[in-house]
Amino acid sequence: MQQRITWPRRAFAAAGALVTAALLSSQPALAHHGWGGYLEKTTDISGTVESPVSLAGPHATMKIRAGDGQVWDVVLAPPARTERAGLKEGMIPLGAQVTVHGNRHRDPKRLEIKTSRLTWNGQTFNVYPDRS
Amino acid sequence: MAWLEGSALGHAMRHSGPWTYAIVNLAHILGVSSLFGAVVILDLRLLGVWKRIPLAPLTDAASAVAIIGFAVAATSGLGLIATKATEYIGNPFLYVKFPAIAAGVTNAVALRFTSAWRARAIRELSEDERRRLAWTGAASLVCWLTAVAAGRLIAYW
Numbered sequence: 001m002q003q004r005i006t007w008p009r010r011a012f013a014a015a016g017a018l019v020t021a022a023l024l025s026s027q028p029a030l031a032h033h034g035w036g037g038y039l040e041k042t043t044d045i046s047g048t049v050e051s052p053v054s055l056a057g058p059h060a061t062m063k064i065r066a067g068d069g070q071v072w073d074v075v076l077a078p079p080a081r082t083e084r085a086g087l088k089e090g091m092i093p094l095g096a097q098v099t100v101h102g103n104r105h106r107d108p109k110r111l112e113i114k115t116s117r118l119t120w121n122g123q124t125f126n127v128y129p130d131r132s
Numbered sequence: 133m134a135w136l137e138g139s140a141l142g143h144a145m146r147h148s149g150p151w152t153y154a155i156v157n158l159a160h161i162l163g164v165s166s167l168f169g170a171v172v173i174l175d176l177r178l179l180g181v182w183k184r185i186p187l188a189p190l191t192d193a194a195s196a197v198a199i200i201g202f203a204v205a206a207t208s209g210l211g212l213i214a215t216k217a218t219e220y221i222g223n224p225f226l227y228v229k230f231p232a233i234a235a236g237v238t239n240a241v242a243l244r245f246t247s248a249w250r251a252r253a254i255r256e257l258s259e260d261e262r263r264r265l266a267w268t269g270a271a272s273l274v275c276w277l278t279a280v281a282a283g284r285l286i287a288y289w
Contacts, residue, residue: 037288056146057153057215058287079150 038103038114042132045072045113046099055079055089060127064098073112074100077127087118087125096120133217142214156211163205164280170197171276178269180262188253198240223289229282236275243268 047064050071054061060082062074076082092098102115116128136142145152174194177187213220220226243249246268248261257265 054146055150058157060150061216079153083150 035103035114037106039106040103042101042116043104043113044099044101046097047072049092049094049096049098052094053082053087053089053092055083060087062092064100070111072100073110074102074118075112075114076118082125082127085125085127085129086123087127092120133221136214137217139214141211142217145211145215153212153215156208159208160205160212163201163203163208164283166201167198167205168201168276168280170194170201171272174198175269175273178265178272180266187257191249191252195240202237220286223286225282225286225289229279229286232275232279232282236272236279239268239271239275243272 045064045066047066049062050065051063053076056079058078060076060079062076063071064074065071076087077085098118098120100113100115101117101119102113105112105114116126116131118125118127145156171194174191176182177185177190177194182190243265246261246264248257248265251257251261
């Protein structure tokens, strides 16, 4: 009886040590995955709205067609945060000219930009105001 | 996938306010954590850990929590994937996660038909029966660990 009790205790101590070690060694990797997969440097892309703002899913999204004809996936903030920044569904019509500012996906073949600011019709929607 | 995205469920997920996905996501996490937590206890007991706790009452409680957790996770998960189903096409983690779930469920159903499981409240199990339970527990741990890990990694592809 007495000896059995030591097994879980030792297991918990080992698990605790492992978790602590993992936390200490991988601090940067724990950053929110919303930015981890994107380049550090920022990019601006201007284009026309191909698919309007959608406040559904883990992040609000839209698609824009750039001047060179390429269609970009624009990933905004989580829906509630995007809406608090003033950007609502149905606000920006299809074909409207917009500029997005943010960070490109690390995979150069993937036309995806994690967007911190969107400008349309003289208005700027700062969905991540703490980012440059 | 296109059919799922176009379904009434997909439509409801997309058009019922900015908090819908977050709340369904919360339900999914509660379901998965209940399922996985219960499965770990169940499987470790099948593997021979905590032998002083009688097999029958422990496995009854753990499997009940696991089944409810699974139902909550599966229902909410269907809603999550239906939101933008076509975006998951080509996500390799999806093709790891669902076979792992299928294997985990098959393993759990098969366990219920074994002589060891049915006799566990009635009599002492033979050495052979205990070994079979241990193998089932090990297989279950592998399946559900794989399913949870692949499931979490879907978001990072």
